Amino acid sequence: MKLKALNILVVVLISIVFIAGCGDATPAEHIEDSVSPAVADPSSSQIIGQVSDTEAKEAATVSIDGLGSFSFIPEEVETTRPDIFQPGYFSLFDVLVHLSDKGDIDLNYNFDESLNTHVIENLNGHDYWWYSAYYDGGWPERSVFRMDHYPYKDKTTLNFVKVTEDYLNQVYWTYADEVRRRNDNDGKIIIPNVIIKGKTESYHFQNVEVSAHNLRSDTFQPGVITAIDTILSLGEAGLLSYDLQWYESIGTAGLVKSYWVERINQDKSVGRCGFVYEAGDELFRFFKGNHNHIPSDIRVINSPAYLEYFWICI
Numbered sequence: 001m002k003l004k005a006l007n008i009l010v011v012v013l014i015s016i017v018f019i020a021g022c023g024d025a026t027p028a029e030h031i032e033d034s035v036s037p038a039v040a041d042p043s044s045s046q047i048i049g050q051v052s053d054t055e056a057k058e059a060a061t062v063s064i065d066g067l068g069s070f071s072f073i074p075e076e077v078e079t080t081r082p083d084i085f086q087p088g089y090f091s092l093f094d095v096l097v098h099l100s101d102k103g104d105i106d107l108n109y110n111f112d113e114s115l116n117t118h119v120i121e122n123l124n125g126h127d128y129w130w131y132s133a134y135y136d137g138g139w140p141e142r143s144v145f146r147m148d149h150y151p152y153k154d155k156t157t158l159n160f161v162k163v164t165e166d167y168l169n170q171v172y173w174t175y176a177d178e179v180r181r182r183n184d185n186d187g188k189i190i191i192p193n194v195i196i197k198g199k200t201e202s203y204h205f206q207n208v209e210v211s212a213h214n215l216r217s218d219t220f221q222p223g224v225i226t227a228i229d230t231i232l233s234l235g236e237a238g239l240l241s242y243d244l245q246w247y248e249s250i251g252t253a254g255l256v257k258s259y260w261v262e263r264i265n266q267d268k269s270v271g272r273c274g275f276v277y278e279a280g281d282e283l284f285r286f287f288k289g290n291h292n293h294i295p296s297d298i299r300v301i302n303s304p305a306y307l308e309y310f311w312i313c314i
Contacts, residue, residue, distance in 0.1 A: 045235050047259070049246025051218050054257045055088045056154045062095055063159040067124060070104050074152065080111075080118060081148050082221070084300060089219045092131055092158055093118055093148035115175040116302055117146040123160070130163045130171075135293060137253025144171050144280060144289035149300045151219060155255050171289075174281035175302070182303040189225050189303050194234070197310040198267035198275075208234065215244075215259060216297050227279050227296035230307050231261055240265050244297075258295035261309060273313035279304045 056074035063069050077098045079090040100107035108121040120129045131147050132140050136155035143150075152158070182189060194205040212225045213232045220226070234240050243263035250256045261275045262268060269275065280290035282305055301307070 041241060043241075045241045045243065047215070047244045048262075049259070051216065051246065052248060052257060054153070054218050056090075056152055056156075058154045060154075060156070060158075062099070064105065064123070065159070065161045066126070067105065070099050072098055072102075074154070077152075084149065084220060084224055085151070086217075086219055086221060090152055091148045092133055092150045092152055092156075095152060095158060096120075096123075096160060112172075114179055115172055116179050117175060118148045119172075126162065128163050128165050128168055129160055130168065132159045132161055133157060135253065136255040137251065138293045141292045142284075142287060142289045143292045143294075144174065144284045145292070145294060145299065146175065146302075150294065151298050153255065153257070170283060174283060174305075177281060178302040178304060181305075185303070189301060191230065191304060191307050193306040194230055195306065195308040195310070196240070196264055197308070198264055199273065199311045200267055201265055203240075205234065205239065210301070211236075219298060220300070225301055227277060227299040227301050227307060228259060228261065229301075231264070231296075231309070243268065256295070259297040260295065264309065267311060271313075273311065275309045275311055277307070277309045279307040281305045 059071065059073050061069045061071050072095060074090075075088075077090045077094050079085040079094050080097055081091060081094075085091065096105070096107060097109070099105045106124050108123075109118050110121060111117075112119045121127075123129050131143075131150075133143070133150065134140060134157050135153055138157070140157075181192075189210045191208045191210060192206060194208045196203045196205075208230065210225055210230050210233045212223045213229050214220075214222055214224075215228060215232070216226065228244070231240070231242050231244075235242050241264075242261060244259045245262040246259050247256045250260075261277070264275060267275075276291075277296050278286065278291035279296075279299065279301060284290045
């Protein structure tokens with residue numbers, strides 16, 4: 001089984017450990033403190049496969065805690081973030097706005113520039129809403145990813161749920177920190193810590209400037225930066241080489257349609273071993289909210305405190 005199965009199954013096994021009381025464990029114990037490691041020839045990097053039709057088209061339903069289930073047609077949903085999404089593509093939050101526009105729910109919201117996201121003021125008179133979502137073949141998992149950045153795909157399971165004010169304040173604090181960091185860097189995304197923990201080599205890069213490579217120009221506007229751009233930027237700087245592989249499906253996930261990091265330097269996915277990733281603030285490391293099944297080529301980043309790719313076997 002290739003990394004296909006790995007990427008879908010890895011969280012299941014680690015979740016068992018997490019639930020058993022090891023939630024604060026990190027994927028590896030040691031990081032080589034090397035900002036300029038010896039690497040394979042960067043010219044050997046490859047992007048394998050091409051983007052296929054990725055626009056959502058299947059009629060779907062969304063569940064809202066205490067209110068029930070509501071149906072929608074993806075082709076009728078418009079995005080509130082045309083600065084991020086191409087026409088025909090939209091986020092989880094846009095589904096909620098669409099239901100409000102249809103008159104199915106009563107939604108009040110605003111755009112908070114200091115957080116670079118839309119904030120729900122109230123939904124049918126109730127405060128403090130968040131979401132639970134996963135793609136085809138996945139399962140419920142914690143996520144602190146901005147809901148108006150999270151791309152909707154066919155076969156997405158989507159629920160909006162009530163949470164506490166304290167929880168949302170913690171999430172929004174990390175958003176504000178990212179925006180401050182980006183503003184302090186004159187609008188550039190410079191990640192303080194980029195960590196790669198491979199099978200044979202581990203690297204710690206500091207203050208990595210990440211640029212857009214428009215790998216997913218089907219979904220995002222030109223210039224939008226995603227997590228996978230970190231690998232491409234390090235490769236462009238001659239600090240590593242990589243292989244990216246397009247997958248239409250992975251194991252039990254019949255609809256994936258994303259690029260995955262197959263190789264970094266000499267560490268290449270094989271059998272049941274390969275790379276997974278996470279990004280965000282230290283407050284939500286690992287299964288606290290940063291590590292979830294949003295492929296890194298569609299995970300838009302603002303200016304996270306860290307980004308990590310790590311090797312794991314199941």
